[in-house]
Structure formats: structure tokens, C-alpha cells
Amino acid sequence: MNVDQTVSTFLDFFRERGHQRITGSSLLPPSGDSVLFTTSGMHPLTPYLEGRPHPLGRRLVNLQRCLRTTDLDEVGDRTHLTVFEMLGSWSLGDYDHQQSIQWGYELLRDGFGLRPDRLYVTVFGGDEQVGPDTESLRTWGELGVPVELTGEDNWWSNGPTGPCGPDSEIFVWTGDGPPQGTPTSDQRWVEVWNHVRMRYHRHENGSLEPLPQSGIDTGMGLERLLTILQDKPSIFETDVFQPWMTTIPPLWSTDESSLRVIVDHLRSSIVVIGDGVMPSTTGRGYVLRRLIRRVLTTLWRDDSSRLLSDLPRELIGHTLEHFRQPSEVGQVREVLLDEERRFSTLLRRGRQVLTREGFSGKLRQEDYDYLHQTHGLPRDLVVGLLMDAPPSSGGGVPPIEGHGDRVVLS
Structure with missing residues (x-):
């Protein structure tokens, strides 16, 4: 059936x-x-x-x-x-x-x-x-x-x-x-x-x-x-996911587990947006933000040039239709792209801040509080960026990779 x-x-x-x-x-x-x-x-x-x-x-x-x-x-x-x-x-x-x-x-x-x-x-x-x-x-x-x-x-x-x-x-x-x-x-x-x-x-x-x-x-x-x-x-591998599983692999090559995370979280994000939720720092919006950012960190772990703008509009439309949601494809797509821009800006700011003197060693709680309150960098993001810094970098932080998923799941 x-x-x-x-x-x-x-x-x-x-x-x-x-x-x-x-x-x-x-x-x-x-x-x-x-x-x-x-x-x-x-x-x-x-x-x-x-x-x-x-x-x-x-x-x-x-x-x-x-x-x-x-x-x-x-x-x-x-x-x-x-x-x-x-x-x-x-x-x-x-x-x-x-x-x-x-x-x-x-x-x-x-x-x-x-x-x-x-x-x-x-x-x-x-x-x-x-x-x-x-x-x-x-x-x-x-x-x-x-x-x-x-x-x-x-x-x-x-x-x-x-x-x-x-x-x-x-x-x-x-x-x-x-x-x-x-x-x-x-x-x-x-x-x-x-x-x-x-x-x-x-x-x-x-x-x-x-x-x-x-x-x-x-x-x-x-x-x-x-x-x-x-x-x-x-x-x-059921027919529900057939459009996703035939479209995403040629677009973004990755391992099977990462592919499933990308497909699930993108599809879920579309449905959440379709029910009227917008990304935010609290409540439902924070759940949506976590989903989108985990997609991005998974994609960028292998290739930082990947963009959500590459996602075919047909997949968004297929998902909205399957879940019987009246939202416009263009509106949903713009929410995804806007969150992508916000996260990319946050990552750049985080890397710049953490290259400053004083953030090369083990951070104290007051350091995390300062980074969050002054620069808008949550603790889990800081931890993920620091974990990606090689020992010889003197605290400098390269583009996110390796442990990127920790940024949004810690």
C-alpha cells in the first residue's frame, strides 16, 4: 500500500x-x-x-x-x-x-x-x-x-x-x-x-x-x-520520503546518517513554519531554530559553500501539500534563507570574538556569561567553535567542521 x-x-x-x-x-x-x-x-x-x-x-x-x-x-x-x-x-x-x-x-x-x-x-x-x-x-x-x-x-x-x-x-x-x-x-x-x-x-x-x-x-x-x-x-525508503531521498543525495553528497538528519530536519522545519512558527530564542521558535541550524552545521561540515537556496522549491511544495498546509512556498523558503543568513553571521562574529586575547585557554563561567550577554554567543555555540580550533591555532577558530553538530545540540 x-x-x-x-x-x-x-x-x-x-x-x-x-x-x-x-x-x-x-x-x-x-x-x-x-x-x-x-x-x-x-x-x-x-x-x-x-x-x-x-x-x-x-x-x-x-x-x-x-x-x-x-x-x-x-x-x-x-x-x-x-x-x-x-x-x-x-x-x-x-x-x-x-x-x-x-x-x-x-x-x-x-x-x-x-x-x-x-x-x-x-x-x-x-x-x-x-x-x-x-x-x-x-x-x-x-x-x-x-x-x-x-x-x-x-x-x-x-x-x-x-x-x-x-x-x-x-x-x-x-x-x-x-x-x-x-x-x-x-x-x-x-x-x-x-x-x-x-x-x-x-x-x-x-x-x-x-x-x-x-x-x-x-x-x-x-x-x-x-x-x-x-x-x-x-x-x-518509504514513498513518503521518495521525493526527498531522490533529490537531496545528488545535491549534497554525504553519509547515510547525515542524509537522514538533513532530510528529517529540513522537512520538519518546513512543517513547523507551515503551522505559523518563526525562528526565535525561546519556545517553539527555538526548537525550529535548532532544527535549521543542525541542518546547516551538518551540511557545512563537509562543504561550507552549500546553501539552502539550492533546495528545490518543489520539495517545499510537496511537503506543504502532504501535510495539508496552505502556506506559500516562497514564504517558507524565505524563513529558511533568513535563518541561514543569521546563523552564518553569528558564526563569523563568534570566530572573530574568540580569536581575541583571553579566550585561548579554558573559559570560566563568567567568560561564557560575557560572550552571551555582550556578543549574543550562547554557550553551546562557543563550545562548538572552540572544539573545532586546532591546538596550534593559539585560540584562532577555523570554519566549523568535525564537531559542528554540537553547536546546536549541546
């Missing part, structure tokens, strides 16, 4: 079972939410999972774009992305977890054509507060799917407080030959879908209080699912 067929198969399956599709587009969370970006499909639905009636009813389905900064350092492997899309379904006090599991199994087997003997599930085995999830154990047993019990790995929450509960994580075998081991013992088992029994509210003191209504929250990463349905070794 291609990406459009995969999405329609999921949405149609649940709509045929009485679910209403809700709008799940923007990366920006609802007003009043303390987080910077929407991190999961359930995030905008938190009040309804806690009992507020939803205007579209008690059975919902959607496709939500998400952003997770917690996975930023993992980008470059075969499964992690900064911006991704999440397929989700919900029961707001309607059907139970048994029904959710049965439908999930049916969709994976009949809708997506996954072989049952290549499935494995992990289930919450209990802790000092809540006992084992016997309902899920019994249901999966009736379906003939093997189960592995775990602890906190199968307890889902969206933060230290708020709605939470035990979950069932569904894994698919991606290795060659017959399945081996279990999801916790063999990485060839890849998680594709999470079914959560949203039963409790966790308070600041760690105590659990039953929710007024028990709900179901499921989430399945679209890009990860595509790697399995399209039999690809990584997310970056």
Missing part, C-alpha cells in the same frame, strides 16, 4: 464502525496547553478523555501530525523522526478494551494483510499501585497472539500528571526467517500500534484516581507502519 491507501484503509475501517473523523492537523496544541507542540494524537483530546462530552460523539478517528523533541538525538536511525503522523482511534466511555483489541487485530490482519504469526504483544504486568491487565491478557490469548508481560513500558501517560492507564503494544516481526525471541529481547520486533486503557488520572503526588469514564486511546505511527507494509528497511 502507498501512503494514501494506508491512511484511507485505517480511516474507513473505523468510520464503518461508527467513528467520526476529527480535525487533527496543527502541530500547535490547544490554547492553554503547557507543551510546545502536539506530541500525540490524544494530546488535543485530553479534556474529553477526562470526561467532557465531545461535540462529534464518543467514537472518534483521525490523522494527527506530531512533533517530539525527545527523539531528536535518535534521528538518523531507521525508525525515528522529528515530525511524523499518527493514526488514532478513541472510545470516550463507549466500547471497552476488548473490543478495541479485537478491531485492531482485525484491521492488521484483514485490512493491512499482516500475518498473525508475525505479531507479538506486550501487556502491563502490574506494579505496586495497579494489578496486571488481565482483560488484555485474556483477549489476546483468545486471538492466539503471544504476549509478553512488562512493567512501566506498558503504562501510558502524556506527562507526569493527567490521564493514564495500562496499554497493549502490538509488534510486528521484521526479521528474515521465522520470528524469534520477544519484543524486549529482539529489536527485529517493531512496535506499530498502541492500545491504551485510559482509566486513571495521576495527581502531582503520584496517586491514581479512577476517571469518571473509562476510555480507549490508540495510536499508530504512519511512517513506521509504511516501512512494514512496503517492506522497507527504514522509514526514509
Whole structure:
């Protein structure tokens, strides 16, 4: 299945079972939410999972774009992305977890054509507060799917407080030959879908209080699912990334890990800008700035003449269209180029300042404070520039290379 067929198969399956599709587009969370970006499909639905009636009813389905900064350092492997899309379904006090599991199994087997003997599930085995999830154990047993019990790995929450509960994580075998081991013992088992029994509210003191209504929250990463349905070794080889992976390598030759970072961060930056965020020194704008500057340091590590102006406008347009964003290609491109100019100017100023007497040895905290307050050079940038200076330079700082990624990730 291609990406459009995969999405329609999921949405149609649940709509045929009485679910209403809700709008799940923007990366920006609802007003009043303390987080910077929407991190999961359930995030905008938190009040309804806690009992507020939803205007579209008690059975919902959607496709939500998400952003997770917690996975930023993992980008470059075969499964992690900064911006991704999440397929989700919900029961707001309607059907139970048994029904959710049965439908999930049916969709994976009949809708997506996954072989049952290549499935494995992990289930919450209990802790000092809540006992084992016997309902899920019994249901999966009736379906003939093997189960592995775990602890906190199968307890889902969206933060230290708020709605939470035990979950069932569904894994698919991606290795060659017959399945081996279990999801916790063999990485060839890849998680594709999470079914959560949203039963409790966790308070600041760690105590659990039953929710007024028990709900179901499921989430399945679209890009990860595509790697399995399209039999690809990584997310970056699915049809979603095909335009990027055929255009960028001839444009900027680099190693595979760096290529994935460049593609992911540029694509994510376009989506963030498309949702109305501008680079800045705080909040959402700072996340965007980090993404763009990591792209630049990765590009310039091999060739300082590379420019974002070389990026074809068609790639920007393709990304905005895929994520259903109305932003103009030219406006998004100008934001990227403006941030490139700002970062280039900052690097030049940083090199000039650090060649002055007094910055050739080990810097003290007051030195970092002075460089930041007087010259606008943040500590991580100074550290990255100093690390790139050869011992014989007497403190002089050449163009950034080698450890350039530290500039924006420290």
C-alpha cells in the first residue's frame, strides 16, 4: 500500500464502525496547553478523555501530525523522526478494551494483510499501585497472539500528571526467517500500534484516581507502519520520503546518517513554519531554530559553500501539500534563507570574538556569561567553535567542521 491507501484503509475501517473523523492537523496544541507542540494524537483530546462530552460523539478517528523533541538525538536511525503522523482511534466511555483489541487485530490482519504469526504483544504486568491487565491478557490469548508481560513500558501517560492507564503494544516481526525471541529481547520486533486503557488520572503526588469514564486511546505511527507494509528497511525508503531521498543525495553528497538528519530536519522545519512558527530564542521558535541550524552545521561540515537556496522549491511544495498546509512556498523558503543568513553571521562574529586575547585557554563561567550577554554567543555555540580550533591555532577558530553538530545540540 502507498501512503494514501494506508491512511484511507485505517480511516474507513473505523468510520464503518461508527467513528467520526476529527480535525487533527496543527502541530500547535490547544490554547492553554503547557507543551510546545502536539506530541500525540490524544494530546488535543485530553479534556474529553477526562470526561467532557465531545461535540462529534464518543467514537472518534483521525490523522494527527506530531512533533517530539525527545527523539531528536535518535534521528538518523531507521525508525525515528522529528515530525511524523499518527493514526488514532478513541472510545470516550463507549466500547471497552476488548473490543478495541479485537478491531485492531482485525484491521492488521484483514485490512493491512499482516500475518498473525508475525505479531507479538506486550501487556502491563502490574506494579505496586495497579494489578496486571488481565482483560488484555485474556483477549489476546483468545486471538492466539503471544504476549509478553512488562512493567512501566506498558503504562501510558502524556506527562507526569493527567490521564493514564495500562496499554497493549502490538509488534510486528521484521526479521528474515521465522520470528524469534520477544519484543524486549529482539529489536527485529517493531512496535506499530498502541492500545491504551485510559482509566486513571495521576495527581502531582503520584496517586491514581479512577476517571469518571473509562476510555480507549490508540495510536499508530504512519511512517513506521509504511516501512512494514512496503517492506522497507527504514522509514526514509518509504514513498513518503521518495521525493526527498531522490533529490537531496545528488545535491549534497554525504553519509547515510547525515542524509537522514538533513532530510528529517529540513522537512520538519518546513512543517513547523507551515503551522505559523518563526525562528526565535525561546519556545517553539527555538526548537525550529535548532532544527535549521543542525541542518546547516551538518551540511557545512563537509562543504561550507552549500546553501539552502539550492533546495528545490518543489520539495517545499510537496511537503506543504502532504501535510495539508496552505502556506506559500516562497514564504517558507524565505524563513529558511533568513535563518541561514543569521546563523552564518553569528558564526563569523563568534570566530572573530574568540580569536581575541583571553579566550585561548579554558573559559570560566563568567567568560561564557560575557560572550552571551555582550556578543549574543550562547554557550553551546562557543563550545562548538572552540572544539573545532586546532591546538596550534593559539585560540584562532577555523570554519566549523568535525564537531559542528554540537553547536546546536549541546
